[in-house]
Amino acid sequence: MKNVVIIGGGVIGSAIFHHLSKYGNNKVTLIEKDEVGQQGATSVSGGILRCFHNSLSLTSEANYGLNFYRDIAQKENFPGNFIQTGCVYPVHTQSDFDYVKELAIKYKSIINIEIFDSDRVQELMPFINWSNYQGAVFEPDAGYLCPRAASQFFIDEGSNAENTVINKTKCLRIVRQYRNVIGVETTAGFIPADIVIVAAGAWSGRLAEDSDITLPASLRVKAIQMASVQSNVLRENVIPAFLDEVTGAYGRGAQEGGLMFGASYNMWDIDPNDFPTHDELQHEIIMKECKRLFNLPDIDSCQQIRMFDCYTDNDRPLVCSSDTRGLFWATGFSGGGFKFAPYVAERIFEIINRS
Incomplete structure (x- = not known):
């Protein structure tokens, strides 16, 4: 079993937490500098779920998200409605x-x-x-659905004795040894990790800079x-x-x-x-x-x-591994992250399993 740390409790990080908790044989910890879904783009997003794009792949990925959200919105414990x-x-x-x-x-x-x-x-x-x-x-x-409600649902469904969320905890830097991730330094202390997934949205670039890590693309x-x-x-x-x-x-x-x-x-x-x-x-x-x-x-x-x-800088989000072993990116979604979050969660899971 590996220790996985997700940085960021917006809808992207929350969806990844949910998917890895449900399907991965890992101990997953999500750290959020505020409260899940309460900062950044997720906190104010209109939650529009639409599929039509100039790209066939983006249309398919958005359609996956639309159907996913429509399904979970029908669950009794989902704190919202799809309109x-x-x-x-x-x-x-x-x-x-x-x-x-x-x-x-x-x-x-x-x-x-x-x-x-x-x-x-x-x-x-x-x-x-x-x-x-x-x-x-x-x-x-x-239509539309509340991203904050979706984020909280992902967290509630994924949380258990092994998989936990730590709110009010800021990640200060990603810690490496040679070219391998070994954990993250936070305001609550050091958290060891075999895998770190950065889903910190607008804070991702600053975190990379503070960790002396080069991003695959400019943010x-x-x-x-x-x-x-x-x-x-x-x-x-x-x-x-x-x-x-x-x-x-x-x-x-x-x-x-x-x-x-x-x-x-x-x-x-x-x-x-x-x-x-x-x-x-x-x-x-x-x-x-x-x-x-x-x-x-x-x-x-x-x-x-x-x-x-x-x-x-090229309007394509970062959903990929990095030069550092065990480090993965899920950021740069240009206002469209909510509808793609379910697909991104599966994609990150696949990339981790191939690495």
Whole structure:
């Protein structure tokens, strides 16, 4: 039996903990600097579960996650619900519209997907004011689920006498001997380990630097900002999840007439340990676009949602081994980690078993 330490209690680390506890013959310890699911991208994620991507492999991996979450949401001990709303991807140019039609044909055997012209989109969603677009991709099976609830479920299901979670414990550095991992130094002392999995999100790069370890790819931390909006207009309609790659608008409906809405935000290389919780200028940009897109004359209430996420320099997450024997990476998911977490957990398990 080997000692496995997972660094990070977001949804990625929690999913890995669950999978290794269920299938691996190891002693698994997860350490989290705060509380599971309460910091980083997982703590504020809208939990959108959608599958349509430009890549067939990403579409398949996201579909695996969607089905996985739908299954666990039906369990009596799951602290949340899967809300099926569908997801809309507006397409603005004819060339892009022709392209997504070709993709839809390829993906038909994998996911439930429909292509709507602009008239059909307007008929189904007259309350949304997309302008200058040719049509949209519609994914009817998409929806959302609470990432914090999923993270806690993974932890509860995986925990036992051998597999444990240590909250309020920060990993200071990964300890190596020659080219082998031997453990991690934490604020609670040294924890021996044969295998260390870094799922620390925005803190992964700093941890690698403090441990004098070279990452397989550069990591950058980017700010994320959304608004949680309540309005009478929203209460009268079912709001699907949506993603407009041209304008940068994205979000989903919420229960009781709510809407989570975000806009493109180009703020990079921030320090996750010194991150301001308020950006009024970006909030004004978000609200202006939100009011325009949803034709909102008034808003009952609004709350800022601000956090950060970790990106790689090539926009491909790190799910791999390293030059150090026993060290593995699961980070850099660019805001999309939640839907991929079940697949990532299985993938890390496979990589460890091959090493």
